[in-house]
Amino acid sequence: MLSNEQELARRTRRAFLALGGGAVAGMAGLGWLSAGPITEGDIPPNFRKVLGLNESAVRSALYSNNNLAPTFPASAIGKLKPNGEEGLEDELVVADWRLEIKPYGSAGVTQKLAIDDIKTLPLHDETIEFKCVEGWSTVTRFAGARLSDFTAKFCAGSERAICIGMNTPDGVYYVSVDMPSALHPQTLLAWEMNGEPLTEEHGAPLRLVIPVKYGIKNIKRIGRIEYTDTRPKDYWEERGYDWYAGL
Amino acid sequence: MQSLELKHRLTTRWTHWVNFPVLSLMIMSGMWIYWAYDPYRIGFGDVTLLHMFPDWFYKLSGIGKKLSFGMALHFVFAWLFAINGIVYAIYTAVSGEWRELLPDAKCFSQAIEVVKHDLGLGPLPPQGRYNAAQRITYTLIILMGFGSMITGLAIYKPIQLAGLTSLLGGYQWARFEHFWLTMGYVGFFGIHVGQVIKAGWANFRSMVCGYDLPKGAADAQ
Numbered sequence: 001m002l003s004n005e006q007e008l009a010r011r012t013r014r015a016f017l018a019l020g021g022g023a024v025a026g027m028a029g030l031g032w033l034s035a036g037p038i039t040e041g042d043i044p045p046n047f048r049k050v051l052g053l054n055e056s057a058v059r060s061a062l063y064s065n066n067n068l069a070p071t072f073p074a075s076a077i078g079k080l081k082p083n084g085e086e087g088l089e090d091e092l093v094v095a096d097w098r099l100e101i102k103p104y105g106s107a108g109v110t111q112k113l114a115i116d117d118i119k120t121l122p123l124h125d126e127t128i129e130f131k132c133v134e135g136w137s138t139v140t141r142f143a144g145a146r147l148s149d150f151t152a153k154f155c156a157g158s159e160r161a162i163c164i165g166m167n168t169p170d171g172v173y174y175v176s177v178d179m180p181s182a183l184h185p186q187t188l189l190a191w192e193m194n195g196e197p198l199t200e201e202h203g204a205p206l207r208l209v210i211p212v213k214y215g216i217k218n219i220k221r222i223g224r225i226e227y228t229d230t231r232p233k234d235y236w237e238e239r240g241y242d243w244y245a246g247l
Numbered sequence: 248m249q250s251l252e253l254k255h256r257l258t259t260r261w262t263h264w265v266n267f268p269v270l271s272l273m274i275m276s277g278m279w280i281y282w283a284y285d286p287y288r289i290g291f292g293d294v295t296l297l298h299m300f301p302d303w304f305y306k307l308s309g310i311g312k313k314l315s316f317g318m319a320l321h322f323v324f325a326w327l328f329a330i331n332g333i334v335y336a337i338y339t340a341v342s343g344e345w346r347e348l349l350p351d352a353k354c355f356s357q358a359i360e361v362v363k364h365d366l367g368l369g370p371l372p373p374q375g376r377y378n379a380a381q382r383i384t385y386t387l388i389i390l391m392g393f394g395s396m397i398t399g400l401a402i403y404k405p406i407q408l409a410g411l412t413s414l415l416g417g418y419q420w421a422r423f424e425h426f427w428l429t430m431g432y433v434g435f436f437g438i439h440v441g442q443v444i445k446a447g448w449a450n451f452r453s454m455v456c457g458y459d460l461p462k463g464a465a466d467a468q
Contacts, residue, residue, distance in 0.1 A: 004251055005460070008251055011457070011458055014456070015260075015456035015457065016456075019264060041315075043316050043319045047319040047320070048319070058407065062404060067407050068409075069406045132284070133314070133318075134314065135281070135283055137418055211406065236315075239315065240316060240319070241315045242318065242319070247404060247406045
């Protein structure tokens with residue numbers, strides 16, 4: 001029979017081997033997660049897969065268009081930082097600006113709307129906390145038309161799409177959003193901010209305001225909207241961020 | 248012959264050692280996320296004693312600034328952190344080990360004696376598996392872990408979980424709480440490692456293999 005000291009030494013050896021084995025397995029797991037081809041600036045594909053699983057978990061367990069972003073009194077409004085100038089470089093001539101629409105299932109652009117066409121839709125305004133992916137947030141009041149109203153009026157039937165894609169007129173900035181979030185009652189095509197017409201740095205003449213997503217999805221100076229059943233490309237997804245980016 | 252004394256059960260040991268690298272990764276990726284908006288400081292009024300974090304900290308630690316990868320890492324390992332913590336909590340509740348962990352009324356006065364002892368100012372009061380100061384600290388750290396999970400969820404989905412977020416004081420407050428809980432871990436880690444070094448090899452070994460020599464024999468050594 002082993003003495004206590006021998007028994008303890010045997011257990012200690014075994015336990016440290018197991019701990020070492022655990023450490024090796026953990027490193028192997030990290031290696032597996034980090035493996036695969038990564039394009040510059042992007043994250044490893046297995047991390048992306050887990051983000052996809054998180055997205056499905058959130059969408060099936062939590063997400064509802066009845067869950068509204070909290071709204072705030074006018075006294076809470078702060079000064080919104082105009083982060084991001086991608087796609088705003090060309091000179092803006094509002095009279096010449098048009099919003100191109102490619103409805104669900106159509107082969108190409110079917111309509112080109114002027115800002116006054118869009119302003120015929122019912123006006124909604126909301127004072128929400130705009131949240132940047134960097135971590136800061138600013139209470140801001142936006143006014144414009146619901147994207148769901150817009151869709152119903154200008155391309156009825158496109159609600160059946162899986163995704164919506166938008167890009168700036170020059171195509172430099174582009175986002176895509178899942179359809180439920182696009183049809184959320186607080187998702188607006190906005191032309192007013194804090195009671196004033198949108199300034200150029202905040203996305204004149206028309207920007208997306210989608211409180212259920214981080215700021216990166218709130219594209220400025222929209223030039224084109226398309227309804228699709230695949231995922232149109234997304235600027236920040238290509239640069240390593242979660243595609244869903246839902247709040 | 249008296250048999251070996253069981254100090255820590257298998258579940259306690261494994262969840263402890265799994266937590267160490269997982270929490271380390273959570274803190275590192277958390278720093279990558281925090282960096283992109285870093286308003287917190289230690290100070291009062293206009294006086295800032297320490298900005299969290301100064302430039303030299305990023306240079307010296309070599310941790311870098313990677314928001315997108317930080318978020319990806321954080322939202323992958325958050326699962327492990329939460330599952331591991333929940334396994335430990337359920338085990339401790341079901342096994343009855345919580346009786347040795349949760350502080351009782353005596354603990355708060357005894358804890359002062361423990362701290363005095365650690366500073367070389369008095370005898371160690373009688374204790375069970377954990378001494379009074381450990382019972383308070385370890386219970387607190389588990390509550391903090393729960394707090395990290397809750398504040399984390401509130402920042403992660405502040406609209407789908409708007410009720411939770413507002414309960415915590417709103418989005419920015421939840422972020423503030425999440426950050427300072429983490430600083431609490433870092434402080435705990437420093438004291439914990441110091442205490443483990445001070446307690447010596449047999450104590451450390453018991454956290455790995457679970458056992459120590461029987462009480463009488465260990466005292467005779």
